[in-house]
Amino acid sequence: MCNTCGCAMKPADTVTIDVLQGLLAANDRAAAHNREHFDRHRVLVVNLMSSPGAGKTALLEATIVALRERYRIAVIEGDLETDNDAARIRAHGVPALQITTGSACHLDAQLVHAALHELPLAGLDLLFIENVGNLVCPAGFDLGQHRNVTLLSVTEGDDKPAKYPVIFRASDLVVLSKTDLLDVLDDFDPARAATALRALGGGVPMIHTAARRAPALGEWLHWLECELRARRAAPLRAPRVDAMMEA
Amino acid sequence: MMHELSICQALLIRVAEIAAVNGAAAVERVTIEIGALAGVDPALLTAAFAVMRAGSCAATAALRIESTGVRIECLACGTESPAAPNRLICTQCGGYRTRVVAGEDLRLRDVELRLAGLPELAQLPPVPEPSGLLRRRARASGPGATA
Numbered sequence: 001m002c003n004t005c006g007c008a009m010k011p012a013d014t015v016t017i018d019v020l021q022g023l024l025a026a027n028d029r030a031a032a033h034n035r036e037h038f039d040r041h042r043v044l045v046v047n048l049m050s051s052p053g054a055g056k057t058a059l060l061e062a063t064i065v066a067l068r069e070r071y072r073i074a075v076i077e078g079d080l081e082t083d084n085d086a087a088r089i090r091a092h093g094v095p096a097l098q099i100t101t102g103s104a105c106h107l108d109a110q111l112v113h114a115a116l117h118e119l120p121l122a123g124l125d126l127l128f129i130e131n132v133g134n135l136v137c138p139a140g141f142d143l144g145q146h147r148n149v150t151l152l153s154v155t156e157g158d159d160k161p162a163k164y165p166v167i168f169r170a171s172d173l174v175v176l177s178k179t180d181l182l183d184v185l186d187d188f189d190p191a192r193a194a195t196a197l198r199a200l201g202g203g204v205p206m207i208h209t210a211a212r213r214a215p216a217l218g219e220w221l222h223w224l225e226c227e228l229r230a231r232r233a234a235p236l237r238a239p240r241v242d243a244m245m246e247a
Numbered sequence: 248m249m250h251e252l253s254i255c256q257a258l259l260i261r262v263a264e265i266a267a268v269n270g271a272a273a274v275e276r277v278t279i280e281i282g283a284l285a286g287v288d289p290a291l292l293t294a295a296f297a298v299m300r301a302g303s304c305a306a307t308a309a310l311r312i313e314s315t316g317v318r319i320e321c322l323a324c325g326t327e328s329p330a331a332p333n334r335l336i337c338t339q340c341g342g343y344r345t346r347v348v349a350g351e352d353l354r355l356r357d358v359e360l361r362l363a364g365l366p367e368l369a370q371l372p373p374v375p376e377p378s379g380l381l382r383r384r385a386r387a388s389g390p391g392a393t394a
């Protein structure tokens with residue numbers, strides 16, 4: 001008998017449903033779907049992350065100028081710091097799509113999916129995704145990219161990898177940016193930054209770039225070209241796009 | 248804004264699906280696991296849950312968070328040891344190449360549901376997709392246990 005009202009109903013039972021499922025499973029499924037799109041067209045997709053103003057857009061502009069004769073490049077802009085990042089990219093003759101993230105602090109796979117259907121993927125070699133400037137939120141959200149690159153500018157602290165281990169550990173490459181300013185700064189020690197990164201255990205490599213003043217892009221362009229070659233050599237995956245996700 | 252809001256939203260969607268397929272009257276409790284390297288702040292997620300659950304089937308549900316520490320395995324000497332999230336170095340040999348074996352999890356462990364009526368366990372609707380992942384665990388609740 002129900003002991004709340006005395007009716008004939010049995011007391012409500014509780015059951016525990018075991019789930020053991022990732023909280024980001026839906027995002028991960030959408031990201032896998034994006035990756036299938038990219039792989040079908042053999043596009044290398046690089047997700048750029050950093051704190052606001054670390055130089056993501058400036059690095060992209062310099063990269064486009066250096067590589068646009070040899071590779072077909074496009075950019076998905078998700079950074080809300082400056083509304084005109086996409087315009088800055090387009091000024092270099094490269095397609096750029098601005099994702100309007102509203103107040104979102106990171107991109108997710110669905111946002112990228114909506115954008116990628118507006119890009120000419122078939123003709124591309126290299127797609128950059130400029131994530132929202134934030135060293136916390138973007139780390140856990142797979143977008144379907146092949147490589148994660150995190151910028152650490154020399155105008156930030158050299159202890160950033162120790163303060164934000166999750167995002168630096170999730171990186172395939174850390175770019176120490178604005179190194180042209182190293183000689184005017186006395187409190188950033190690249191060796192200390194490298195040690196903090198090494199303490200994260202994953203063996204993530206760190207390279208130096210400068211996109212302004214005395215540009216230094218050699219290591220970065222070399223890394224990109226190695227990745228582009230590797231992607232081209234990768235076996236083409238069977239074109240299978242989950243119908244459910246097409247909506 | 249913080250990404251804990253998106254994670255909380257994903258959690259509530261998943262919990263609502265589980266409650267619906269099981270014909271639950273309400274969600275009593277949700278248990279999740281958060282590793283120290285998951286990049287999620289338990290306090291922020293708890294605050295988000297308290298606000299965002301309103302109006303959902305989990306409106307009165309409790310959120311239980313089990314925090315898991317970081318454990319690493321040294322690729323050089325094989326030692327497994329606990330570690331701080333920003334110091335994933337072998338405590339035995341000082342090796343810098345390690346593999347994280349625990350502490351990255353961000354998982355929904357289980358959901359405790361209050362059932363509407365009196366279905367026998369055997370008559371409950373089948374458990375939904377990835378069936379290997381979802382198992383029903385009966386909890387004998389004595390009279391008045393859920394009052």
Ligand SMILES: Nc1nc2c(ncn2[C@@H]2O[C@H](COP(=O)(O)OP(=O)(O)O)[C@@H](O)[C@H]2O)c(=O)[nH]1
Pocket residue numbers: 050051052053054055056057058059079081082133177178179180181209210211212213
């Ligand atoms: N000196 C110097 N300034 C840079 C460099 N890269 C970016 N900046 C400046 O840093 C500011 C932020 O750059 P931006 O590319 O918009 O950063 P984002 O927010 O990460 O996209 C701008 O004023 C840039 O001119 C660099 O390599 N050297």
Ligand SMILES: [Mg+2]
Pocket residue numbers: 056057058079081082085130
């Ligand atoms: Mg930018």
Ligand SMILES: [Zn+2]
Pocket residue numbers: 105106136137138248249250251
């Ligand atoms: Zn966030």
Ligand SMILES: [Zn+2]
Pocket residue numbers: 321322323324325326337338339340341342
């Ligand atoms: Zn060791």
